[in-house]
Amino acid sequence: MVSSKALCFFVLFSFSAIALQSAFADHEEDVGLVMNFYKDTCPQAEEIIREQVKLLYKRHKNTAFSWLRNIFHDCAVQSCDASLLLDSTRRELSEKETDRSFGLRNFRYLDTIKEAVERECPGVVSCADILVLSGRDGVVAVMNQPLGGPYIPLKTGRRDGRRSRAEILEQYLPDHNESISSVLDKFGAMGIDTPGVVALLGAHSVGRTHCVKLVHRLYPEVDPALHPDHVEHMLHKCPDAIPDPKAVQYVRNDRGTPMILDNNYYRNILDNKGLLQVDHQLANDKRTKSYVKKMAKSQDYWASEFSRALTILTENNPLTGTQGEIRKQCNVVNKHH
Numbered sequence: 001m002v003s004s005k006a007l008c009f010f011v012l013f014s015f016s017a018i019a020l021q022s023a024f025a026d027h028e029e030d031v032g033l034v035m036n037f038y039k040d041t042c043p044q045a046e047e048i049i050r051e052q053v054k055l056l057y058k059r060h061k062n063t064a065f066s067w068l069r070n071i072f073h074d075c076a077v078q079s080c081d082a083s084l085l086l087d088s089t090r091r092e093l094s095e096k097e098t099d100r101s102f103g104l105r106n107f108r109y110l111d112t113i114k115e116a117v118e119r120e121c122p123g124v125v126s127c128a129d130i131l132v133l134s135g136r137d138g139v140v141a142v143m144n145q146p147l148g149g150p151y152i153p154l155k156t157g158r159r160d161g162r163r164s165r166a167e168i169l170e171q172y173l174p175d176h177n178e179s180i181s182s183v184l185d186k187f188g189a190m191g192i193d194t195p196g197v198v199a200l201l202g203a204h205s206v207g208r209t210h211c212v213k214l215v216h217r218l219y220p221e222v223d224p225a226l227h228p229d230h231v232e233h234m235l236h237k238c239p240d241a242i243p244d245p246k247a248v249q250y251v252r253n254d255r256g257t258p259m260i261l262d263n264n265y266y267r268n269i270l271d272n273k274g275l276l277q278v279d280h281q282l283a284n285d286k287r288t289k290s291y292v293k294k295m296a297k298s299q300d301y302w303a304s305e306f307s308r309a310l311t312i313l314t315e316n317n318p319l320t321g322t323q324g325e326i327r328k329q330c331n332v333v334n335k336h337h
C-alpha cells in the first residue's frame with residue numbers, strides 16, 4: 001500500500017518536473033556543460049582550436065604555458081567566464097592588470113584562435129570555451145614530449161561574462177607566499193581536494209617566474225630553506241633587491257626540463273629548489289608532502305590526478321544557457337545590451 005502511494009506521488013511529481021522543464025525548454029534550452037556542445041552549431045570548433053594551438057605552439061612555445069595559466073586565472077576567480085580576457089574600462093580595472101596576474105602574457109594568440117573560429121562560425125563559440133580548450137590542447141603539446149601528453153576530454157557550453165572584477169580577485173587567487181591552509185581552502189571551495197591541488201601546482205614545471213616575485217627570498221637575507229646551488233642561480237638571475245621594472249628579469253620554473261610539463265617539479269621542490277614560497281611549502285606541509293613524494297615517483301599518477309583536477313577547475317561555476325553572452329571579441333564585451 002505504502003509503496004503504491006509513494007509510486008503514485010513519485011509519478012505525479014515527475015510529471016510536474018517534466019512539465020516545468022519543457023516550459024523552460026520552450027524559452028531556451030539550458031543543457032549546462034556537455035561534451036561536444038557545438039556539434040550542431042559549429043562542428044569544426046574543437047578541431048579549429050586544436051589546429052591553431054598546434055600552429056601557434058610551433059612558433060611560440062611559451063604560448064602553451066600562458067594558455068594553461070589562463071585556465072587557473074580565469075576559472076578560479078568565481079567562474080570560467082573569460083572575465084580574465086577583458087580589458088580595463090573607464091569604470092573597472094580588469095583582472096589581468098592586477099598584481100596577482102603579473103606575468104600573464106600572449107593574449108594576442110588567443111585572439112588569433114578566436115578569429116579563426118569566428119571565420120568559420122561567427123558568434124557561436126564563447127571565449128570562455130576557447131580559453132579552456134586552448135589550455136587543454138596546450139597541455140597535449142607540452143606534456144610528455146615528444147609523444148604529447150594525455151588528451152583530457154572536456155565539456156563545453158560555457159558563456160562569456162560581462163564584467164572583469166579586479167576587486168574580488170584576491171579572495172580567490174592565492175598569492176605566491178600564501179599558507180598551504182589557505183591554498184587548500186581556496187581550491188577546496190571549488191571541489192578540488194588535496195591531491196588535486198598538489199597535482200595542479202605541477203604546472204609550475206614550465207614557464208618562468210619574474211624576480212619581483214622572488215626577491216623577498218633572496219634579500220635582505222637568503223631564505224635558509226633554499227638549496228645553495230639554487231640560491232646561486234637565483235642571485236645570478238635576480239641581481240637586484242628591487243628589480244628594475246623595465247628589465248625582464250626572471251628565473252625558469254624548472255631548470256631541468258623547462259619546456260616540458262612533467263613531474264620534475266616535484267623532485268625540484270623536494271630538493272628545496274622550488275621558486276615560490278607556496279611551491280616550497282607544498283613539499284614540506286604534512287598534508288601535501290606524501291602526495292608530492294608520490295607524484296615525484298610516478299609521472300602516471302601525477303598525470304591522472306592533474307587531468308582529474310584540471311577537469312574540475314574548468315567546470316567551476318560556468319555561465320550556461322542564456323546567461324552571459326558569446327563575445328565577438330575576447331577583450332571587450334558586446335555592445336547593445
Ligand code: HEM
Nearest residue numbers: 065068069072102103174175176200203207208209210213
Ligand atoms: C597556489 C596557487 C598558485 C600560485 C600562488 C601561483 C603563482 C604563480 C606565480 C607568482 C607565477 C610567476 C608569474 C611570473 O612572474 O611571470 C606563476 C607562473 C605560472 N603558473 Fe602559477 N600559481 C598557482 C597555481 C597555478 C595553477 C593551478 C596553474 C595551472 C593549472 C598555474 C600555472 C602557471 C604557469 C603555467 C606559469 C608560468 C607562466 C609563464 O611562463 O608565462 N599556476 N604562478
Ligand SMILES: *[C@@H]1O[C@H](CO)[C@@H](O)[C@H](O)[C@H]1NC(C)=O
Nearest residue numbers: 175176177178179212213216
Ligand atoms: C606576500 O608578499 C607580498 C608582496 O608580494 C607582501 O605584500 C605580503 O605582505 C606577503 N604576505 C605574507 C603573508 O607574507
